[in-house]
Amino acid sequence: MKRSRIQQQRYQTEAPRSSSAPPSVPSSPYPQPEANRNIMTHHSHHSIIEDSSSSSFENLPPHRYAFKLLSIFALLGTTLWTLGNQSDRFRMAATNTSIPVRGGYEGNLMNDDNIDNSRQGSIAIAHLGNSIQYFNDCPRMLEHMMNQRYAHVTQDSCLRGGANVSTLFEKGNGMRNKFATPAALKPDGTYDIGSPTVEALLSSSSENSNNTTSAAAAWDYVIINDHTQAPVRELNKTESIRTFQEKYIPLLDRHNQNATVILLMTAAYKSDAKNSSDLGGFDNFTKSLVEGYAEYATLFSSSNHDVRIAPLGLAYQYIKEHNNNTNRSHHEEQGAANETTTTAFDASSPSSAAVVSWEALYAPDDFHPSPHGTYLEACLLYCTITGQEPPDYQVGWWSTARYMQPPNVKPPMPLPTAKEADYLRRVASHLCNIAPAAAAAAGTTNSL
Secondary structure (H helix, E strand, C coil): CCCCCCCCCCCCCCCCCCCCCCCCCCCCCCCCCHHHHHHHHHHHHHHHHHHHHHCCCCCCCHHHHHHHHHHHHHHHHHHHHHHHHHHHHHHHHHHHCCCEECCEEECCCCCCCCCCCCCCCEEEEEEEECHHHHCCCHHHHHHHHHHCCCCEEEEEEEECCCCCHHHHHHHCCCCCCCCCCHHHECCCCCECCCCCCHHHHHCCEEECCCCCEEECCCCCEEEECCCCCHHHCHHHHHHHHHHHHHHHHHHHHHHCCCCEEEEECCCCCCCCCCCCHHHCHHHHHHHHHHHHHHHHHHHHHHCCCCEEEECHHHHHHHHHHHCCCCCCCHHHHHHHCCCCCCCCCCCCCHHHHCCCCCHHHECCCCCCECHHHHHHHHHHHHHHHHCCCCCCCCHHHHHHCCCCCCCCCCCCCCCCCHHHHHHHHHHHHHHCCCCCHHHHHCCCCCCC
């Protein structure tokens, strides 16, 4: 399918295949997850059993002969049942998702209800960063939002936990284990974990399945976040700027000159986590983040790249300052789950100011985002990219997340309710100077 300015690329690196591996196991640029290795071992084990049993049927007593036959029939039945389940699983995956592109998905993810058939155009978004993006799978959440606006959406990523822009470039993708989840399973049996390296994600060519070179998709937007402390510590900031100059910008110049760079300004920590006590608390930390990302933006702009800042840290600060009841338990908000009535946005009113507490934006470790924080992050990115208010929230979007909050969080952190999501999307619109659709239709402006 032809797309203006956007060319399709499939990133495929054929790994050497062991001669003992069954042909049904797909190759991958990454080591196979443990589950796939167990499948290979399981097949080999069955072969040994069948070979050893076939040579020992002669001269068996009748009762031993009958027992052997029953064992073989039981094994055959188990094998057919397993194959049937695998077939259903892959058929379901093929139905619910479209063809994977460069590790990501091209087209619509499942659970996008009420999509407007008049959608037009296409958009391609690349994500580069760390756990601030992969917690609760912000790339896929943003993709769901974009599916409400565009007829064709492509997204891919190169993410690594704890990485700054330098270590991400040096070490590449770190999601092999974290994204080896049912939601990440692709129709071919491998996992959608993203591109292996920054260079692979942004490069100009790849080897396709026919072993011929094809041009890469030109990204419309490249989203980048640095380690949260990097822009506020002089040595780390200097290293990031040097890496941008020597690594990222040359790649963009060669292969994605027309891409808009979105710098995702992360949020300051809720407490003195990760040895951050010397950064002066939340407000000073936020001020330093604003200054650091402004320097990054100046660098990209001076290199003739369109650049925008998605002010996630300022959105956290806004909620902290305008929430009149920050000590209220987040679980007390769950009674509003079925409330969908919207009014003109006014954060000074108690009803709107108490919808989401500042604390509810964080995971228990005080620096990663909760589902509420991730939804706000996706809303900020949507507003920064489109200049429009985010689409209405659908709770089903979370079902495609490849990685939610850490599994050891008990009980799991709650998802945003309809009322909470409406508040967060309007906060994002306000931070990006976008009037809510309801207010615009009424001829009024965002009164914050």
